[in-house]
Amino acid sequence: MSTDPYLGDGYESHRIDLGADAEGPMIATLIHRRAPGAPTGRKPPILLMHGWSDYVLDRELMEHLGRNGHDVWGLDLRKHGRSLLPGQTATEVDHLNRYDAEIGASLRIIGRDRPPVLLAHSTGGLTAALWAQRNPGTVRGLALNSPWLEMHLGPVTRTLAQVPVRLLAERLRGRPIFPLGSDHYARTLHRDFGGAYDYDLALKPPGGHPFPAATLSAIIDGQRRLAAAGPLPVPVLVLHSAHSRLGPRFTEQMRRADAVLDVRTLAAAAAGLGPRVRIEAIPGARHDVFLSDADARSRALEILDDWLETSFPAAPTMRAPETAEGHGEPPQDRSGKEKPR
Known part of the structure; x- marks a missing residue:
């Protein structure tokens, strides 16, 4: 490991090799x-997972968890943040199970006898929930920070979009499916735009990276699979803003709301995750509740601390995933062969 150039002293980064694709x-x-x-x-270790077009950046959150006695880790997924290599299509993935390789490798490094809590944001929350569903015993719980569990307007939208998006993804693959996004969310966060936080705008661009068609198809498929699966076998905490403010023009109200996801759809999907789900709406929170104004951030940390303290009185031993070592279940074509990446 070497000193992490983004979080600085006290943080190390370790490269996980994942083979190659096209x-x-x-x-x-x-x-x-x-x-x-x-x-x-x-106390269980905690592994942070970022959202789409994002990276692990919240040193204050990691320091808070560390001071409370947790061993704190973070994971930048392939083609995101620290892991994006020259010539790669940022955020491109054809199936969310591809991330099993780096999640599995991370859990082995943390230690099989120390299953962590996954503290995962937005699309990372969807990926974390799918991992926990398919690999019982490998994590102790899920703390989901505004997880992207469902499309805007709910399952009907997802169902209608699934086939045309998949067909577009087969044609476009890594090419964008949407125009470049707005900078509304960045204007609520980054110091250069009037926010309170500083982070690398190359790793987390103001309008997001161009959204690959293959990635959107993988997300919709992941949402479908999670909705069809049984209840999650671990305690789950879901934190989200009390309100959404979505629209084509920036408004000051976006600084105190989720400017990315519809929180009503998010909360409805979260309620279906199982019987051990605690859902908390945070007044004044942003899409990343831990990058909110001081009052909302403080409330989110208070709830997280309480849930961690009351949900995990002991530390059991991790059970090995039932899927293939570290790789999950890659998509297959009708002949049973793995699809090209």
Whole structure:
């Protein structure tokens, strides 16, 4: 491991090699907060996972969790953030199960006897929930920060969009399916646009990276699979803003709301995750509730701390995934062969 150039002193980054696809070698990046002394084992480790067109950047959140006794890690998925290599299509993936490779590798590095809580944001929340559903015993719980569990306006929209998006993805693959997004969300966050936070705009662009058609198809398919699956076998916390403010023009109300997802659809999908789900709406929170104004951020941390303290009184041993080692279940064509990436 080497000192992480984005989080700085006290943080190390470890490269995970993932083989290659048509664009060349692929990597993921595991970040670790160094802490004095060995973890006690009483509190579970925590592994942060970012959203689409994003990277692990919230040092204040990681420091807070570390001070509370957690061993803190973060994962930049392939073709995101620290893991995006020259010549690659940012965020491109054809199936969310591809991420099983880096999640599985990260859990092995953290330690099979120390299953973590996955603290996952937006699209990362969907990916984390799918992992937990298919690999029981490998994680202790899920803390989902505005997870993208369903399309805007709900399952009907997803069902109507699934086939045409898949057909477009087969034709466009890594090419964008949408025009470049607006900078509304970045204007609520980044110091250069009047926000309170500083992060690398090359890794998390103001309008997002161009959205690959293949990635949108993979997300819709992941939402379908999660909705059809049984209840999650672990405790789940879902945090989201109390309100959404979506629209083509920026308004000041977007600084105190989710300017990315419809929180009503999000909350309805979260309620279907299982019987051990705690859902909390945070007044004044943004899409990333931990990158909100001080009052909303403080409330989100208070709820997270309480849930972690009350949900995990002991630390069990991880059970190995039932899927193939670290790779999950890749998509197949009708002949049973794995599709090209």
